Amino acid sequence: MAELLDLWLPIIASAVVVFIVSFLAWMVLPHHKADWKSVPDEDGFLNALRSMNIPPAAYMFPCCGDAKKMKDPEYKKKWEAGPHGTLSIRAARPNFSLNLVLILIFYLIVGIFVGYVGAVALEPGAPFRTVFRITGTVAVIAYVFGAIPHAIFVGRMLRSVIMDIIDGVVYGLLTGLIFAWLWPALETVEMDMPALPVGG
Numbered sequence: 423m424a425e426l427l428d429l430w431l432p433i434i435a436s437a438v439v440v441f442i443v444s445f446l447a448w449m450v451l452p453h454h455k456a457d458w459k460s461v462p463d464e465d466g467f468l469n470a471l472r473s474m475n476i477p478p479a480a481y482m483f484p485c486c487g488d489a490k491k492m493k494d495p496e497y498k499k500k501w502e503a504g505p506h507g508t509l510s511i512r513a514a515r516p517n518f519s520l521n522l523v524l525i526l527i528f529y530l531i532v533g534i535f536v537g538y539v540g541a542v543a544l545e546p547g548a549p550f551r552t553v554f555r556i557t558g559t560v561a562v563i564a565y566v567f568g569a570i571p572h573a574i575f576v577g578r579m580l581r582s583v584i585m586d587i588i589d590g591v592v593y594g595l596l597t598g599l600i601f602a603w604l605w606p607a608l609e610t611v612e613m614d615m616p617a618l619p620v621g622g
Contacts, residue, residue, distance in 0.1 A: 558598020
């Protein structure tokens with residue numbers, strides 16, 4: 423079994439590389455450009471939100487507080503009429519710099535868990551392919567599958583979810599490659615040979 427502390431370099435390196443690639447994916451590459459759209463009459467929509475003075479929270483509409491309300495005829499009418507959606511109101515303006523720091527911390531935490539599983543499953547000097555297969559699989563799971571149930575129930579657009587899955591697979595494979603490349607080598611142990619008795 424490898425030691426987690428010996429994996430500090432691939433943990434940090436994978437987090438930094440994924441951070442850079444994710445930045446490029448969202449800010450430079452074109453595949454996320456269509457993920458978000460403006461509402462019609464955005465000014466009127468924003469003015470209506472301001473006039474309602476909605477406190478910060480996550481909202482669903484139409485929303486039923488409990489299962490009993492689903493049987494209410496008024497709620498059924500709203501449900502049938504639509505529209506259906508979710509709304510997230512932030513407590514403050516987005517802080518881009520803080521978000522970058524937080525996402526880097528998230529990538530570091532993923533790297534620590536990937537390193538932990540690798541340290542438990544693998545020995546120092548494990549083959550490149552084996553390290554890549556195990557750590558890459560764990561990283562893909564971390565970057566892809568956690569958000570899918572939320573996307574299903576919140577109702578994110580399929581294209582957006584697919585783009586996130588593609589990104590997550592790339593992040594996971596890069597993480598696996600970095601761990602395999604920087605995996606600690608098997609230390610050579612020099613054993614002292616016992617002194618031979620001198621015959622007389």
